[in-house]
Amino acid sequence: MDPNDFARELRRLVVEVSKRAGVGHIASSLSIVDIMAVLFTLYLETAETEQARTRFVLSKGHAALALYGALHLCGRLSRDDLNRYCADGSELGVHPEHTVAGIDVSTGSLGQGLSLSAGSALATQIDGGARRTFCLLSDAELNEGSVWEAIMFAGHRNLGRLTAIVDLNGQQALGRTRDVLDLGSAEDVAAKMSSFGWSSVVVDGHDTAALAAALAPHHTNAPRMVIARTVAGHGVSFMEGQVAWHYLPLSDQQYYLALRELAAMA
Amino acid sequence: MRKAVIHELTEIARTDERLVLLTGDLGFMVIEEFADTHPKRFINMGVAEANMLGVAAGLALEGYRPYCYSIATFASLRPFEQIRNGAHLHQSQVRVIAVGGGFGYGTAGITHHAVEDVAVMRTLPHMRVVVPADDRDAEAAVRALHDAEGPTYFRLAKDSRVLDGLPGTFDEARLQVIGDGDVLLLALGTIADEAMRAHASLAARGIHVRVAVATCLAPPPVAHLAELLGAASSVVTLEDHVLPGGLGSMAAEVIAEQGLACRLLRLGIEETHFSTVGSEAFLRRRAGLDAETVAARLATLVARHYLRAS
Numbered sequence: 001m002d003p004n005d006f007a008r009e010l011r012r013l014v015v016e017v018s019k020r021a022g023v024g025h026i027a028s029s030l031s032i033v034d035i036m037a038v039l040f041t042l043y044l045e046t047a048e049t050e051q052a053r054t055r056f057v058l059s060k061g062h063a064a065l066a067l068y069g070a071l072h073l074c075g076r077l078s079r080d081d082l083n084r085y086c087a088d089g090s091e092l093g094v095h096p097e098h099t100v101a102g103i104d105v106s107t108g109s110l111g112q113g114l115s116l117s118a119g120s121a122l123a124t125q126i127d128g129g130a131r132r133t134f135c136l137l138s139d140a141e142l143n144e145g146s147v148w149e150a151i152m153f154a155g156h157r158n159l160g161r162l163t164a165i166v167d168l169n170g171q172q173a174l175g176r177t178r179d180v181l182d183l184g185s186a187e188d189v190a191a192k193m194s195s196f197g198w199s200s201v202v203v204d205g206h207d208t209a210a211l212a213a214a215l216a217p218h219h220t221n222a223p224r225m226v227i228a229r230t231v232a233g234h235g236v237s238f239m240e241g242q243v244a245w246h247y248l249p250l251s252d253q254q255y256y257l258a259l260r261e262l263a264a265m266a
Numbered sequence: 267m268r269k270a271v272i273h274e275l276t277e278i279a280r281t282d283e284r285l286v287l288l289t290g291d292l293g294f295m296v297i298e299e300f301a302d303t304h305p306k307r308f309i310n311m312g313v314a315e316a317n318m319l320g321v322a323a324g325l326a327l328e329g330y331r332p333y334c335y336s337i338a339t340f341a342s343l344r345p346f347e348q349i350r351n352g353a354h355l356h357q358s359q360v361r362v363i364a365v366g367g368g369f370g371y372g373t374a375g376i377t378h379h380a381v382e383d384v385a386v387m388r389t390l391p392h393m394r395v396v397v398p399a400d401d402r403d404a405e406a407a408v409r410a411l412h413d414a415e416g417p418t419y420f421r422l423a424k425d426s427r428v429l430d431g432l433p434g435t436f437d438e439a440r441l442q443v444i445g446d447g448d449v450l451l452l453a454l455g456t457i458a459d460e461a462m463r464a465h466a467s468l469a470a471r472g473i474h475v476r477v478a479v480a481t482c483l484a485p486p487p488v489a490h491l492a493e494l495l496g497a498a499s500s501v502v503t504l505e506d507h508v509l510p511g512g513l514g515s516m517a518a519e520v521i522a523e524q525g526l527a528c529r530l531l532r533l534g535i536e537e538t539h540f541s542t543v544g545s546e547a548f549l550r551r552r553a554g555l556d557a558e559t560v561a562a563r564l565a566t567l568v569a570r571h572y573l574r575a576s
Binding site for chain 1: 286307309311312314316317319321322323324325326327328329330332348352355356
């Protein structure tokens, strides 16, 4: 599927399924839809066996709905299962579990996914293999000290098979990231990563062609860091850039408005 | 005990290429044998234990067998959430080599006294918690559990010790039993040396107690423990660990849940906020966990038992 078509479908799924479940974290999921579309159409679902499959760690686990939607679009998760998102007894919670087919790692506690990803990439380095490991972080997650331990480690060990993406939407639970713990502009963040030995680039996180280029296999020893400038709630005007939408679920009226806007986007 | 385990890992790694040793920048004059023999699979993670345990879970995900080496406090308390959400949640074959359980780093001060680690690790239902009694025991446990499913926490004494009278084997379902008597001294592996000395000094005075050394705290060796506790009138538990959640707690759980009549006296660390430093022997004495104090408590119990019996 074309990444833009995939993204369009995924945006609609995020809104539909979250409404059905009455659960929030919608803006965080919409923020990463284009990134997920590029990863899932171009880089993740290509291998024949589970072991050879490229690894993907959604370190910002609270956007799991976008991951479930992507797995559904790849035919790995049924619509029935998807419709049971956050239902009693479902395996599909707000944060993802590795017991679900297609999900490599359970996440949810911010600051832990990059270390796991570094471990996976270290295994590849010891093996002398070629498997890639992708890790998607939120910008607020960079508040966690353990992320910087992993950044130091991956840069120092030249884990070239590791690619991290920061979903830089500028928002976190209680405010703007620049007001909570300011890490500077996207370029400032990229410069920080480069200073730890990563190959860093800033891209528009809603431009699938730019993302595809930034996430393409690179042939240096340095781990890759893609700083993706995004908009939380991307595609839904009343949600975009509004901190309240970190948690809120949609009312009926908001739901139909959101679907209309997403349809118009296409 | 540290060196014995590193030697064992060096040997296992000769035939198992999946074995990787990570250290949180610790192990001077201990870890070199492995580092020199298997340089590609020895990784100094720096002073970054949270990342070390996360990376270990990632390595295990790809089929490696990572062993994470650090001082017990830093290997258990700092990265606890990484252990919980990584190795434990994913049931991966990560091993924590936690050195200096109890007062092993006595002169280093309270930050280095690992006295809550067993309790913390016992809260994870699928974490194996192993506390060897001496070097041979530690080697045997590491080798026996290398292929075991799921994560394992090894709580090791810092210094080398070999205890005569212990079999030097490892069986996670059984305690190591020495001697016989109506009163049972139940000791945690890391402080089994004091228990053995107490046993010997009492025996020299004609006072006979049975000693059982617990080297596997989780899964708890319930059947064997219940058998030993059921045969005793009183049990004294001895641990270089705080009382809540440790060996004494485990004994209390078994006594209560099995409806046993055995009386329980728990000896452990009751005050952890003192700032005094000293040798392991000194700090044990100060906490009332040394062989002499333990022997005196046992002698009193045995005397009471005979008085009651007569």
